[in-house]
Amino acid sequence: MAAAAHSGETAPEPTIGLAREYFDAAIALLARARDEEAGTVTRAGAMVAETVAAGGRIFVFGAGHSSLPAQDVVYRAGGLAVVNLLAVPGAVGVDVSPATLGSALERVDGLASAVLDTSPAAAGDLLFVISLSGRNALPVEMALGARSRGLRVVGVTSLDYPRRTTSRHASGTFLKDHCDLVLDNKIAVGDAELTAEDVPAPFAPASTVVTSALMQAVMAAAVGALADRGVTPPLLRSGNVDGGHDWNGRVMAEYRDRIFYRH
Incomplete structure (x- = not known):
């Protein structure tokens, strides 16, 4: 890391370089998602439109930080x-304490069924299941x-995880295996875009940025x-705004x- 500047000297600003690197990495991922998922985004938008036009309802689900892109399209100007x-x-x-409880719940068998049984979601509706890894029991069972x-299901996930990790669901399958359509957010395993000298771990996740953009793109297509x-x-x-x-x-x-x- 940079040493402190002597009195009267201008301190170097390595963090500005890292900030720019993050923007560049995020922009590159967004461009990949835009170009490589264009057809899938269009199809997902058509599924939303078909459901709405037919009188159905749209639901979105995500656990942990994968809930953020889900919440971003709910009750939104x-x-x-x-x-x-x-x-x-x-x-x-991460609104539970300890925050690690949320991660533990993603691995609990049967939780998704209990939620679906008590929800208003029904045949003819459309559900988006958002899970970066797609490997835990909760999104797979959902x-x-x-x-x-x-219901029809659109999965929003990283297809890098099934290639490089193992499933935590008893079936050995991933979210991608149980969807009518899959959107790939292009995020690599680990969800950290940057590395730096003297920093012991990768950092700067971009999954929320890209997945939120994909969801908003789908809604725009719809x-x-x-x-x-x-x-x-x-x-x-x-x-x-007025009115x-x-x-x-x-x-x-x-x-x-x-x-x-x-309600």
């Missing part, structure tokens, strides 16, 4: 009002259980597909049977 978070108590983000109940069908997309507006609350109230009233986060 500029987003579709009918996207609902399928929450697993203790596994949403996809399995949802499809057995007649909006376009709905408009092409002649269906007005049920979009929310910011509550911080936003009234707009959202009308949308939520019209789609109240498909919005569960307000």
